Amino acid sequence: MMQRVVKTIAGLFLLLFIAAQAGAANLEDKVVEHTFKNGLKLLMVERHSSPTVSAWIRFKVGSVHERSDERGIAHLLEHMLFKGTRTLGTRDYAAEAPLLEKIEETAQRMLAEEAKGSGADKATLASLRAELARLEKQAEQYVIKDEFFDLYARNGGSGYNAFTSRDGTTYLISLPANKLELWAAIESDRMKNPVLREFYTERSVVMEERRRSYDAEPSSKLWETFVAAAYQTHPYGQPTIGWSSDIRQLSRTKAESFLKRYYAPNNAIVAVVGDIRPADTIALVERYFGDIPPGTPVPEVAAQEEQQQGExxxxxxxxxxxxxxxxxxxxxxxxxxxxxxxxxxxxxxxxxxxxxxxxxxxxxxxxxxxxxxxxxxxxxxxxxxxxxxxxxxxxxxxxxxxxxxxxxxxxxxxxxxxxxxxxxxxxxxxxxxxxxxxxxxxxxxxxxxxxxxxxxxxxxxxxxxxxxxxxxxxxxxxxxxxxxxxxxxxxxxxxxxxxxx
The missing domain is CATH 3.30.830.10 (Metalloenzyme, LuxS/M16 peptidase-like)
Known part of the structure; x- marks a missing residue:
């Protein structure tokens, strides 16, 4: 019995070995790539084993590309880009927009006062914080929570998620093949018309995430301290979520500037794998993404870590x-x-x-x-x-x-x-x-x-x-x-x- 099991496992390894070799060899023939005029790179693989597709969008920008006054912004933007657009996530954007501007004006004044440190006027600071909370509460009447999630869920989508790393930011979804146009409509709208609503509310959520999962978690604290010790020059030493002081000084104005610079077609790679026809997929992506202007190319990180001279x-x-x-x-x-x-x-x-x-x-x-x-x-x-x-x-x-x-x-x-x-x-x-x-x-x-x-x-x-x-x-x-x-x-x-x- 044991000999038969060993032979079965060995056979499985052999089949997978052959499949992997054949897969790598055939991948060159199976992947269809297309680059649009605005720089968007589209990679496609046909697989007709089931009527589903997986669509991934990778932006070539992560926390390693943040300036010293932007640390934590890529991770916070990952949260914010689920908040919607001018048409999604809002009941009335025309009425919401002026209120969002009032929120940002108040927040900028609050941040300026906080930057004074011990010299800040406590009464002024308390008043600005109260006003910001009041305006954010008022803005809630226009917000439709989780509309992206609900749209995908109602149309058979699964695994809708995102993650940010030092090197990049990715948004992903799997859905029925006949709903691929819905994906194109939603994701192109998010790239064209994002609205960073509930910014300061979400910033508080990230601050709590930082406190709960990093500051109060010894294993995470060890890891952050270890990585920071390893890198004295290169930004890999900075945590993707940012340090607490970094997150506190982030503003919607900074986030929008970072977003407009880098979250653009020329810095994006799209992969669509599943029950598709590449020619039809190219036409679909062109129709929805083709008119989005390119942004600033993500720069290479110039900093180089010096060779370590001792343990x-x-x-x-x-x-x-x-x-x-x-x-x-x-x-x-x-x-x-x-x-x-x-x-x-x-x-x-x-x-x-x-x-x-x-x-x-x-x-x-x-x-x-x-x-x-x-x-x-x-x-x-x-x-x-x-x-x-x-x-x-x-x-x-x-x-x-x-x-x-x-x-x-x-x-x-x-x-x-x-x-x-x-x-x-x-x-x-x-x-x-x-x-x-x-x-x-x-x-x-x-x-x-x-x-x-x-x-x-x-x-x-x-x-x-x-x-x-x-x-x-x-x-x-x-x-x-x-x-x-x-x-x-x-x-x-x-x-x-x-x-x-």
């Missing part, structure tokens, strides 16, 4: 169990050696058969969980990160030594061809699983077009992996996994009476 260590106290993060500076996605790091990450931390899981979790029982990943972005040089949760009574220091010992092993002992092939199979399995869904393929197309410069990165990735040798892994481990290139973050449990462990 950096940070510590966060919190009412939580100990945690450990170790990171090393590395290359960006698509740069030399990046694929080597992908194989190293799989060897060390991919699944229950990985080295770290077998050694630290199963055999030595030093940790309850371990993981390996890249962060905090991919467009620019990032970090190779190892995370572990020590298992009591073992300490973070013990786990750290065990992790470093595994990295040293990579430097001294070549990875066997058998282990390398197993890792390649696992990567193929995961890639085949992701590419098998319309949404997964749409995500990959927009992600790699934005980050790597072309979705064709997907078609060459497998070939690059197969050329990596055990000697390459040893070379990369010796070059990057050094003390002077290392950042270590530790979450220390705060005990009653001030003691820690």
């Amino acid at each position: 950096r260590r940070v510590e966060v106290l919190g009412d939580a169990e100990p945690e450990l993060i170790i990171g090393f500076h590395k290359t960006a996605l698509g740069a030399p050696d990046d694929e080597v790091f992908d194989l190293v990450a799989s060897v060390l931390g991919q699944g229950r058969t990985s080295r770290l899981y077998r050694s630290l979790v199963l055999e030595k029982q030093l940790a309850t969980q371990v993981s390996v990943f890249d962060a905090p972005g991919n467009r620019y040089p990032n970090l190779f990160v190892l995370y572990a949760s020590p298992r009591a009574p073992h300490t973070a220091a013990e786990v750290e030594q065990a992790l470093l010992a595994e990295l040293e092993r990579l430097k001294k002992e070549p990875v066997s061809q058998q282990e390398l092939q197993q890792v390649l199979n696992q990567l193929e399995f995961e890639e085949a699983r992701r590419m098998g869904t319309n949404g997964g393929l749409a995500r990959n197309l927009t992600e790699y077009e934005a980050i790597a410069g072309s979705w064709r990165y997907l078609t060459t990735y497998r070939a690059k992996l197969t050329k990596i040798t055990p000697a390459d892994i040893q070379r990369v481990a010796r070059q990057y996994f050094t003390r002077e290139n290392r950042i270590v973050g530790t979450l220390v449990t705060k005990k009653p009476g001030g003691a820690q462990k």
